[in-house]
Amino acid sequence: MEIQLKHIENRAINKMKIPFVDLKAQYLSIKDKIDSSIASVIESSSYIGGKYVQAFEQDFARWMNVEYCISCGNGTDSLEILLVSMGIGAGDEVIVPAHTWISTAEAVCNVGAKPIFADSELESFTISPDSFLKKITNRTKAVIPVHLYGQCADMDPILKISKEHNIKVIEDCAQAHGATYKGKKVGTLGNAGSFSFFPGKNLGAYGDAGAIVTNDSEIAEKARMIANHGQLSKHNHVLIGRNSRLDGLQAAILSVKLDYLNEWTEMRRTNAAYYKQLFVQANLAVQVPFERIDCKHVFHIFSIKVENRSSLLDLLKREEIEAAVHYPKILPDLTVFNPSNHKSDEFVHSRHDTSQCVSLPMYAELTREQIEKVVEIISKSN
The missing domain is CATH 3.40.640.10 (Type I PLP-dependent aspartate aminotransferase-like (Major domain))
Structure with missing residues (x-):
């Protein structure tokens, strides 16, 4: 089923803004x-x-x-x-x-x-x-x-x-x-x-x-x-x-x-693959999402891991590229769950992930030019 991307306006690129997700673009396509x-x-x-x-x-x-x-x-x-x-x-x-x-x-x-x-x-x-x-x-x-x-x-x-x-x-x-x-x-x-x-x-x-x-x-x-x-x-x-x-x-x-979900999923997977390709080509100090063998990742979130998260987030914000952190704290560290009840070394991998992950723009309608722009900006922080 062909999605009518010709209806989607290209404002994000013209104004150098890239949204985290573009629900209007999806709506206009159908x-x-x-x-x-x-x-x-x-x-x-x-x-x-x-x-x-x-x-x-x-x-x-x-x-x-x-x-x-x-x-x-x-x-x-x-x-x-x-x-x-x-x-x-x-x-x-x-x-x-x-x-x-x-x-x-x-x-x-x-x-x-x-x-x-x-x-x-x-x-x-x-x-x-x-x-x-x-x-x-x-x-x-x-x-x-x-x-x-x-x-x-x-x-x-x-x-x-x-x-x-x-x-x-x-x-x-x-x-x-x-x-x-x-x-x-x-x-x-x-x-x-x-x-x-x-x-x-x-x-x-x-x-x-x-x-x-x-x-x-x-x-x-x-x-x-x-x-x-x-x-x-x-x-x-x-x-x-x-x-x-x-x-x-x-x-x-x-x-x-x-009716469009299977096609949108493949578009997300194509975008994720292009992100990964560009990060490898640029030889950046970025850990791209792992995909389990014999499984299909649908990339609701494209989350990379970096050492310099704060400076990267600041740079992306200055360049009007929307990014996010999923999630700033693990659940046991939230006040509502009484963090004092948990040992500091009890959730080593989870804490490590939340300290380094950055979620980049990801949606089916994301263009190659937008992905290239995101990776270009990230390369400036390395």
Whole structure:
């Protein structure tokens, strides 16, 4: 499916500005279809539930090759709903990566359980299976590997350890739509997968949105009830749930975008490869993203590691190139998680990564000229 890039204005290059992500460029490339989908929802007044939500759930389940997709309000809700669906709550422990966005651990806290932090692997930014194993106690009920930045966590050892200890596996796929681990899409390897469709994601809505995917009928049934006030059917409330629903507008937008996601992913991967090629040619002191063998990285974030991060960020800002740090602190070092409870040498790899990583502009519509400009500026800092 050809994306009409001719509609995209080239303002960023002309003004020497390169945005971190360009959602307007994406919109302009499929404007007619997006506008038509929004108009259809408004015309039919199908705002909550209804045919557009049902269609997206069916489309996404088919794309994921799973039995069930349960849409909800956002990615954080999808994690919480899954934890409750699995009976996890007060007194339980859930192992999560030290290096990730707070939602992963926050969801555990919000269901009354305790997050237990594990270190990252040396190169991948994802949870270390060895660290995961060391953190298991008789209270451990689940693990949430995060496929961070679009990179697959090393699932084979995680699944093996989990099976041996009767631990549920919830995959946090908020940054990894379409990433594959040894031929299988992430979100289909554990007991269930959690997705966010925040606007900046590889598959993003125009507001908050999320979904759960699973092949487990019991998890699917409970999750759907929890997301809709605990209803088994209309006015038949069988448990305490919440109001966490995908609306018709977001569902219709996501269905349009889903048709382009495979192509956008390949464009991201092409851009990542070009970044890497230019960094190698320039012989810069930059560590480019690692890609696990037999896996497909979808590059939600293109994060390099550098020694001189502060000066590099200052230089990029002066040159009007947007960059970011994902994430400035590991979760155990945040005040809310009582840093004094953790040993200073407990998360060596995670702390090292957060001290050096810089996220560069990355999106499907990023041009070769823009990538060349980013690398040219970075070369000035070396």
